Amino acid sequence: MNSLIAVVQAGGLGTRMRELTDDKIPKPMLRLNGKPMIEWQIEAVARYGIKDFVLIIGHLGEQIKEYFGDGAKWGIRISYIEEIEPLGSAGSLYYLNEHLANDYLLIFGDVMFDIDIDRLMKFHRDKQSDITLVSHPNSHPYDSDLLVVDKSEKVIGIIGKKEVRGECYQNLVNSGISVFSRSVLEDLDEAVKTDWERNVVKGHIDEGKVFAYRTSEYIKDAGTPERYRIASKEQAEGLWEKRNLSRKQKCIFLDRDGTINKHVGLVDNPDQIELYPDVVQAIKLINSSGYLAIVVTNQPVVARGLCSEDDVRNINARVEVLLGENGAYLDDIVFCPHHPDKGYPEENPDYKIKCNCRKPAIGMIKNMEYKYNIDLSSSYMVGDTTVDIQTGINAGMPTVLLKTGEAGNDGKYDAEPNIKADTLLDAILKILQEED
Numbered sequence: 405m406n407s408l409i410a411v412v413q414a415g416g417l418g419t420r421m422r423e424l425t426d427d428k429i430p431k432p433m434l435r436l437n438g439k440p441m442i443e444w445q446i447e448a449v450a451r452y453g454i455k456d457f458v459l460i461i462g463h464l465g466e467q468i469k470e471y472f473g474d475g476a477k478w479g480i481r482i483s484y485i486e487e488i489e490p491l492g493s494a495g496s497l498y499y500l501n502e503h504l505a506n507d508y509l510l511i512f513g514d515v516m517f518d519i520d521i522d523r524l525m526k527f528h529r530d531k532q533s534d535i536t537l538v539s540h541p542n543s544h545p546y547d548s549d550l551l552v553v554d555k556s557e558k559v560i561g562i563i564g565k566k567e568v569r570g571e572c573y574q575n576l577v578n579s580g581i582s583v584f585s586r587s588v589l590e591d592l593d594e595a596v597k598t599d600w601e602r603n604v605v606k607g608h609i610d611e612g613k614v615f616a617y618r619t620s621e622y623i624k625d626a627g628t629p630e631r632y633r634i635a636s637k638e639q640a641e642g643l644w645e646k647r648n649l650s651r652k653q654k655c656i657f658l659d660r661d662g663t664i665n666k667h668v669g670l671v672d673n674p675d676q677i678e679l680y681p682d683v684v685q686a687i688k689l690i691n692s693s694g695y696l697a698i699v700v701t702n703q704p705v706v707a708r709g710l711c712s713e714d715d716v717r718n719i720n721a722r723v724e725v726l727l728g729e730n731g732a733y734l735d736d737i738v739f740c741p742h743h744p745d746k747g748y749p750e751e752n753p754d755y756k757i758k759c760n761c762r763k764p765a766i767g768m769i770k771n772m773e774y775k776y777n778i779d780l781s782s783s784y785m786v787g788d789t790t791v792d793i794q795t796g797i798n799a800g801m802p803t804v805l806l807k808t809g810e811a812g813n814d815g816k817y818d819a820e821p822n823i824k825a826d827t828l829l830d831a832i833l834k835i836l837q838e839e840d
Contacts, residue, residue, distance in 0.1 A: 514627030575656030659787030662809015706741035709750035
C-alpha cells in the first residue's frame, strides 16, 4: 500500500473557460506557458518524490489519457477514474478504494500552485488530521469560501461565498488543495454525486478532525480567462517558485496599533479599529513586492482582563476585513496576550507572566521565521514605538520607526532605527527603494 497518492480532479465541464478552450479540449489541457495546466500540477507534486497519481477525468478526458498515458515519460505511475456522468467534486473518490494509500493529496484541476509538499505532509501527520485543507489569505475574501479556524489551527466552520457574514471574519480561503486520510473513504459507500465540502469535509469538522494548513505559497484558481492570464504572467515572472517555502522568504513585520490602525490606547473592541488612510495602499505594495506581510503585536488587554484571546482574534479579523474589502491582505497575524506587571484591578493572573513572546522578546518573530522559512537578515520590523525597534534589533533585522501612533515617544528603549518614515506607505516605499 502506498503512503501517499496524488489525486487530480480533472473531470469538470470547464464552462468558465470555453472562451479559451472552445470546448475542443478539456480545461486541464489548456496550455499555460507551453505546458498543459495539469502538467504543471503533476510536475509540482512529482518533484517531491510522489510516484503514484490518479487522474479523475470526464468531459473530453480521453485527450488527457492520450497525452499522459501511464506516466512513464514523467517517471511516475498514472491510473485513471473515468466519470461517465458528472459526480460532483467528490463522488468519484469512491473509486479510490481500488487505490489504497495511507493518505491522499487531492488537487482540483484549475488550481495552479508551487508548494512545499513535505511541509504540508508533516503538518497533516503531526496534527493527526483526517482532512487538512491548504489555506491562504487573498485579496478578495468577500467573495470567497472562508475557513473559520481556532488557535490550534483546527477548522471549526466554513463560510460559503454566498453566506451572510458579519463585520469580523478571518481572511483564510480554502485553496482547492487538501490532504485526507484513508478513513475518509469510509464516508463514500457508493459512486453518487457528492460535494467535497458539504458532504465530506463538514462531517469531519463536526468531529474536530479537520485542520487548516495556512501558507503564503503560490496557489491561484486559474479557472477563468482573466485568472488564467494572471497565473501565466506570474509563472513567467518566476513568482510561483519564489514563494515555495523550501526557499528562504523575506518579510516585513508590522506592529498593529499605531502602525496599521489608529492609536487609541488599549483596544478591546472591533469598533475601535480604524485604518490609517494610506495603509491599504502600503500593504498592497507589500503583497506585490515579494515580501510577506506579518503582524506581530503585544495585546496586554488579555492579561489586564479587558477581553479574551478570542476577542483579540475577532479584533484582528476586523483588521483583515477592512484590508480585504480594498484588495489587501496580511500573510499572518500573531499576538502576545501576556503582561508581566501585576496590580491591575481586573487582571487575569494566568497571563501575568514573563514570556518569550512579548516584544521586545522575539518569540513571535522566531515562530514566524520557522513557519514561513523567513530570512530575518533580509526582512524588516516596522512600528511606531521604541519597543518595535528594539524587537527588530534583537531579531537581527533592520528597523523602521513611524511618526504615526506613539511616534517613538514611548520612552522604553534608546534603540535607534535604520529608517524613519512619516507613515506606513512612506516606510514601504523607502524599503522598496533600498531594494532597488
